[in-house]
Amino acid sequence: MYALEMSMMLPALYNHLDAMQWRYATKQFDVNQKLDKEIMYALFEILRLTPTTLGLQLWRFVVVADPELRKKLAKHCDHLHSGHQEHHMESASHVIVFCRPSAFETALIDKHIEHVAYVRDQSINELHAYAQNLRNWAETTADSLESWMDQQAFIALGSFIAACAAARIDSSPVENFSKDGFDEVLGLSEAHLRAVVACSIGVRSPQDRFAKEKKVRYPLDDLIISK
Amino acid sequence: MKTQLDNYLDALNWRYSTKVFDPAAKLSEETFTQLLDAARLSASSFGLQLWKFVVVKNTELRQQLLAETYGQTQVVDASHLLVLCRPNKYEPQMLQAHLEKIAEVRKVPVESLDGFKQYAGGYIAKSQTLDIWMSSQLYIVLGNLLSACAIAKVDACPMEGFSKDGYDRVLGLEALNLRSGLVIPMGYRGTNDKYATAAKVRYSLDEIVITK
Numbered sequence: 001m002y003a004l005e006m007s008m009m010l011p012a013l014y015n016h017l018d019a020m021q022w023r024y025a026t027k028q029f030d031v032n033q034k035l036d037k038e039i040m041y042a043l044f045e046i047l048r049l050t051p052t053t054l055g056l057q058l059w060r061f062v063v064v065a066d067p068e069l070r071k072k073l074a075k076h077c078d079h080l081h082s083g084h085q086e087h088h089m090e091s092a093s094h095v096i097v098f099c100r101p102s103a104f105e106t107a108l109i110d111k112h113i114e115h116v117a118y119v120r121d122q123s124i125n126e127l128h129a130y131a132q133n134l135r136n137w138a139e140t141t142a143d144s145l146e147s148w149m150d151q152q153a154f155i156a157l158g159s160f161i162a163a164c165a166a167a168r169i170d171s172s173p174v175e176n177f178s179k180d181g182f183d184e185v186l187g188l189s190e191a192h193l194r195a196v197v198a199c200s201i202g203v204r205s206p207q208d209r210f211a212k213e214k215k216v217r218y219p220l221d222d223l224i225i226s227k
Numbered sequence: 228m229k230t231q232l233d234n235y236l237d238a239l240n241w242r243y244s245t246k247v248f249d250p251a252a253k254l255s256e257e258t259f260t261q262l263l264d265a266a267r268l269s270a271s272s273f274g275l276q277l278w279k280f281v282v283v284k285n286t287e288l289r290q291q292l293l294a295e296t297y298g299q300t301q302v303v304d305a306s307h308l309l310v311l312c313r314p315n316k317y318e319p320q321m322l323q324a325h326l327e328k329i330a331e332v333r334k335v336p337v338e339s340l341d342g343f344k345q346y347a348g349g350y351i352a353k354s355q356t357l358d359i360w361m362s363s364q365l366y367i368v369l370g371n372l373l374s375a376c377a378i379a380k381v382d383a384c385p386m387e388g389f390s391k392d393g394y395d396r397v398l399g400l401e402a403l404n405l406r407s408g409l410v411i412p413m414g415y416r417g418t419n420d421k422y423a424t425a426a427k428v429r430y431s432l433d434e435i436v437i438t439k
Contacts, residue, residue: 013262057435063437157366163374175272223267
């Protein structure tokens with residue numbers, strides 16, 4: 001039964017692999033091509049459904065369409081001079097800034113528990129053990145909660161880039177930027193948020209020479225260790 | 228564009244963190260290899276790919292890992308057990324090796340990559356949190372791999388709740404300059420997993436998307 005099911009799913013997996021081979025970190029987007037509302041909505045839905053540790057979903061996605069704001073964000077990116085006039089944040093259709101709460105608070109756990117109770121039609125009492133587990137976990141990992149929240153944003157990034165590739169939407173992730181600078185431009189501190197990573201999306205420009213560069217990936221033999 | 232995104236969404240809606248695997252349901256080696264290939268193609272900071280995929284086949288080792296995973300039986304019941312690892316310690320030669328790889332694949336002299344070397348090397352040199360940075364890269368792989376699994380209708384259970392020291396010891400990772408980062412049992416859900424039918428709990432878009 002499983003063998004049959006799997007042989008049916010393989011084409012879908014091969015499409016995913018084709019998409020991953022197609023993608024590259026786009027350095028120049030076609031400024032005239034904008035992603036429409038319907039596409040953006042579907043991408044938001046994909047972000048919303050990202051797998052998340054313990055179901056907590058401690059992220060916010062700040063979507064920047066405004067060209068002036070994107071220009072300001074680009075100024076806070078430390079980038080390799082690619083030979084293109086503009087930074088990809090400027091030529092992109094949209095920039096998504098992946099954010100997390102600026103500080104972890106136990107209220108975030110309480111909010112999640114209430115939400116679970118609401119969606120699954122359970123009482124808070126029924127969720128007592130689960131809630132207690134979450135609180136214990138937060139207490140024992142208190143020292144690393146901020147970097148842990150950062151890492152959750154990277155799960156979203158990994159899934160998001162693959163989704164974009166599947167739909168042949170170009171993307172360019174950015175890690176190397178001033179977080180304080182982004183806070184300032186987007187007013188993140190007031191919203192109790194901290195930027196983690198960003199991603200420009202849009203349609204590649206025919207002038208982007210990086211589109212034709214060969215992908216450099218280590219073969220599986222170099223990566224797999226069998227035990 | 229829209230159709231592909233809808234398919235992707237269907238896959239994400241189908242998936243959940245599988246608590247009970249069917250021990251008899253085995254993933255074909257072909258599928259497993261293609262899933263690892265998807266992981267291999269994940270985006271990576273500066274393209275460095277500072278990751279290794281440890282595949283644990285030995286049942287005795289998996290039994291030992293059960294104790295290091297606080298008794299979560301997915302590590303012994305799932306068809307395959309994957310441990311995503313990062314270098315235990317970053318070494319400058321890793322960037323140099325990568326530059327040489329780029330030069331080889333793209334048939335350019337390694338000196339032509341000096342600008343890139345300065346750029347990536349500069350970031351790495353000033354980072355005080357290289358271990359966290361290397362770990363974060365594994366989460367990019369995780370996001371991509373879990374989606375690939377869902378697309379292929381393969382169940383998975385990403386795990387952070389395990390003893391890294393214990394895994395490193397059982398798998399002999401330190402000798403390989405590796406540190407365990409994420410544990411991912413993969414296979415097929417058991418029919419008795421009550422979580423398979425629990426409603427997915429996700430905040431509404433209004434709560435998580437801010438438009439500027």
